[in-house]
Amino acid sequence: MELTGAEIFVRSLQDEGVEIIFGYPGGAVLHIYDALYRQDKIQHILTRHEQGATHAADGYARATGKPGVVIVTSGPGATNAVTGIATAYMDSIPMVVFTGQVPTHLIGNDAFQEADNIGITRPCVKHNFLVKDVRDLAETIKKAFYVATTGRPGPVVVDIPKDVTAEKTEYHYPDKVSMRSYNPVHVGHAGQIKRAVRLMLDAKRPMIYTGGGVILGNAAGSLTELARLLGHPVTNTLMGLGAYPATDRQFVGMLGMHGTYEANMAMHHCDVLIAIGARFDDRVTGNIEKFCPNAKIVHVDIDPSSISKNVKVDVPIVGCVDNVLKAMIKLIKGSKQRPDEAALRDWWQQIEDWRSKDCLKYDHDSELIKPQHVLESLYKVTGGDAFVTSDVGQHQMWAAQFYKFDKPRRWINSGGLGTMGFGLPAAMGVQLAYRDETVVCVTGEGSIQMCIQELSTCKQYALPLKIVNLNNGYLGMVRQWQEFFYQGRYAMSYMESLPDFVKLAESYGHAGMKIDKPADVESALAEAMAMKDRLVFMDFITDPAENVYPMIPAGGGQNEMILI
Amino acid sequence: MRHIISILMENEAGALSRVAGLFSARGYNIESLTVAPTEDPSLSRMTLVTRGTDEIIEQITKQLNKLVDVVKLMDMTDGPHIEREMMLTKVRAEGDGREELKRVSDIFRGRIIDVTDKSYTIELTGTGDKLDAFLQALDRALIIEVVRSGVSGIARGERALKL
Numbered sequence: 153m154e155l156t157g158a159e160i161f162v163r164s165l166q167d168e169g170v171e172i173i174f175g176y177p178g179g180a181v182l183h184i185y186d187a188l189y190r191q192d193k194i195q196h197i198l199t200r201h202e203q204g205a206t207h208a209a210d211g212y213a214r215a216t217g218k219p220g221v222v223i224v225t226s227g228p229g230a231t232n233a234v235t236g237i238a239t240a241y242m243d244s245i246p247m248v249v250f251t252g253q254v255p256t257h258l259i260g261n262d263a264f265q266e267a268d269n270i271g272i273t274r275p276c277v278k279h280n281f282l283v284k285d286v287r288d289l290a291e292t293i294k295k296a297f298y299v300a301t302t303g304r305p306g307p308v309v310v311d312i313p314k315d316v317t318a319e320k321t322e323y324h325y326p327d328k329v330s331m332r333s334y335n336p337v338h339v340g341h342a343g344q345i346k347r348a349v350r351l352m353l354d355a356k357r358p359m360i361y362t363g364g365g366v367i368l369g370n371a372a373g374s375l376t377e378l379a380r381l382l383g384h385p386v387t388n389t390l391m392g393l394g395a396y397p398a399t400d401r402q403f404v405g406m407l408g409m410h411g412t413y414e415a416n417m418a419m420h421h422c423d424v425l426i427a428i429g430a431r432f433d434d435r436v437t438g439n440i441e442k443f444c445p446n447a448k449i450v451h452v453d454i455d456p457s458s459i460s461k462n463v464k465v466d467v468p469i470v471g472c473v474d475n476v477l478k479a480m481i482k483l484i485k486g487s488k489q490r491p492d493e494a495a496l497r498d499w500w501q502q503i504e505d506w507r508s509k510d511c512l513k514y515d516h517d518s519e520l521i522k523p524q525h526v527l528e529s530l531y532k533v534t535g536g537d538a539f540v541t542s543d544v545g546q547h548q549m550w551a552a553q554f555y556k557f558d559k560p561r562r563w564i565n566s567g568g569l570g571t572m573g574f575g576l577p578a579a580m581g582v583q584l585a586y587r588d589e590t591v592v593c594v595t596g597e598g599s600i601q602m603c604i605q606e607l608s609t610c611k612q613y614a615l616p617l618k619i620v621n622l623n624n625g626y627l628g629m630v631r632q633w634q635e636f637f638y639q640g641r642y643a644m645s646y647m648e649s650l651p652d653f654v655k656l657a658e659s660y661g662h663a664g665m666k667i668d669k670p671a672d673v674e675s676a677l678a679e680a681m682a683m684k685d686r687l688v689f690m691d692f693i694t695d696p697a698e699n700v701y702p703m704i705p706a707g708g709g710q711n712e713m714i715l716i
Numbered sequence: 717m718r719h720i721i722s723i724l725m726e727n728e729a730g731a732l733s734r735v736a737g738l739f740s741a742r743g744y745n746i747e748s749l750t751v752a753p754t755e756d757p758s759l760s761r762m763t764l765v766t767r768g769t770d771e772i773i774e775q776i777t778k779q780l781n782k783l784v785d786v787v788k789l790m791d792m793t794d795g796p797h798i799e800r801e802m803m804l805t806k807v808r809a810e811g812d813g814r815e816e817l818k819r820v821s822d823i824f825r826g827r828i829i830d831v832t833d834k835s836y837t838i839e840l841t842g843t844g845d846k847l848d849a850f851l852q853a854l855d856r857a858l859i860i861e862v863v864r865s866g867v868s869g870i871a872r873g874e875r876a877l878k879l
Binding site for chain 2: 270271274275278279282299331332333334455456457459460461464
């Protein structure tokens with residue numbers, strides 16, 4: 153039987169196993185929406201803005217490991233989605249975004265709601281496709297999911313002109329596709345793995361540095377096994393938190409610009425660095441000239457172009473992180489050689505000295521609410537077991553520093569692109585995937601206003617998110633840099649005319665709370681968490697002068713941290 | 717160092733812009749770029765001339781390989797290879813000058829492929845250096861128009877870029 157393109161679209165998603173899609177209708181995708189209306193297998197979540205749809209799909213993907221799926225209309229629908237696509241691209245999140253397009257005969261005519269979606273998204277997608285013939289639709293959708301979810305994952309855009317969704321053809325969804333130009337590597341080079349293991353066992357001052365790749369590659373279990381086998385210290389990047397249990401003694405905290413003193417000092421002084429699924433981002437390395445001056449570097453990554461991009465490495469290993477780590481574990485278990493215990497004891501002694509600086513300390517006796525106090529209390533009240541999304545800025549760093557993630561996929565933030573407005577819609581995606589889990593969005597009064605319209609979506613779908621708004625009246629990270637590096641000239645970093653967030657939340661039908669005394673922080677959080685079936689917006693009025701410490705200043709090396 | 721990178725890619729709309737976009741987005745330079753279909757109509761072959769340190773060239777080849785439309789590539793400069801470029805030059809050719817232009821063209825093994833009473837169009841093939849030398853040998857004032865194809869390259873001997 154022949155189906156229309158719109159029906160083929162829906163059937164393809166069903167056959168792909170898609171359960172939920174995020175989107176916003178419009179002229180070019182009306183046939184598709186009509187086909188969605190006439191089925192009940194796939195749930196469609198109507199956001200209030202296309203950016204919200206992409207972030208929600210992104211949050212869903214990060215929490216579940218399944219690809220996030222988005223549908224938006226042509227022109228402004230697609231351009232509004234671009235920030236969300238770029239966010240997913242920078243953090244290698246599997247996502248398939250369907251954009252409507254004007255009918256093929258109008259493409260290039262400056263038609264109503266026309267934009268060159270392929271051209272606009274090209275630099276921020278793993279790949280994109282324009283479907284010009286309905287007979288190519290099903291296979292293209294299969295390819296889109298295949299490319300998005302294999303190798304180094306990433307967003308894929310499929311641009312579908314309206315006439316293609318109306319034309320008819322036989323439906324056949326391929327079981328699998330192969331593309332001669334796309335063959336991701338799975339298994340690491342055995343010789344290189346052997347070399348890496350030798351370095352790891354010989355190391356006197358080893359350091360394991362892991363990133364988002366361990367989470368994306370579902371390798372947290374293998375990483376933990378390897379690290380415990382070796383007894384090496386472990387640090388995670390912002391994207392990698394949760395890959396190794398943060399409450400474990402071998403974990404030395406996050407590294408980088410606002411990482412812990414002990415993590416950064418250990419990086420600087422290590423003799424063997426084992427980088428796993430991390431990409432030596434500038435926020436991690438600080439001044440590249442001063443980076444790990446005495447270390448032999450092993451780098452495991454699925455993307456060959458990540459290797460030796462920023463830092464020249466000694467032992468590159470391209471492959472699926474989990475496969476490579478398992479191979480390493482096997483070699484170590486089979487080897488007669490054991491890690492150098494005496495050297496490791498000295499090394500840990502040194503690390504404990506650095507750790508004793510207590511670099512995350514803050515004033516517990518303040519009259520004002522300290523944001524760190526809120527995060528510590530949140531950790532306590534949720535038993536360390538919530539899904540936490542964040543926006544971007546100071547609150548993001550405090551959440552990363554103070555919420556100790558023991559499991560992967562629980563910490564969800566825009567690390568690469570640094571997209572303000574990410575937190576709330578991402579949290580919706582997480583909550584939709586895990587209806588019974590506690591999902592917290594840690595945000596600030598600047599970030600939350602960038603996608604605040606999604607409070608309406610939360611109402612429609614009864615998403616009981618807990619929003620922790622650290623409201624200091626400033627774009628805090630901007631303010632911090634202006635204080636440090638622009639002699640306190642606070643250009644445009646003060647947020648005037650803020651809404652009454654409690655009333656705002658209530659006007660959307662949610663619960664709102666305003667907390668301005670340190671003594672009330674924990675009880676307010678407990679009260680909010682107890683409201684299992686409601687979204688609670690907690691507006692914490694925090695110390696406006698608080699800064700994120702410690703800090704590697706721009707141009708500094710990892711051993712040049714500013715401590716409080 | 718100068719590198720000639722040959723790329724086999726899917727002959728699909730937008731493939732060229734992915735390569736060009738990659739170079740501009742990552743700040744690599746392109747000296748020349750040629751592209752045309754191959755004997756297999758599903759494949760295009762692109763020849764790209766770029767410059768950079770070994771690290772940059774390594775990144776360029778890795779990033780190109782990462783493009784989903786790129787099927788296979790080869791850095792010609794890694795081994796013995798032949799490079800050729802074709803140039804069409806339209807020159808003012810009047811009076812006594814006509815004879816001299818014919819002579820210069822012959823010396824460079826050029827072919828005059830279009831003639832009017834006021835002009836010659838000369839076709840010349842060779843390495844970039846040879847084409848440069850030819851232009852140097854001409855009186856600049858006589859040059860009306862120059863069109864260069866950009867470099868094409870092929871490996872010597874058995875080495876080949878094919879599927």
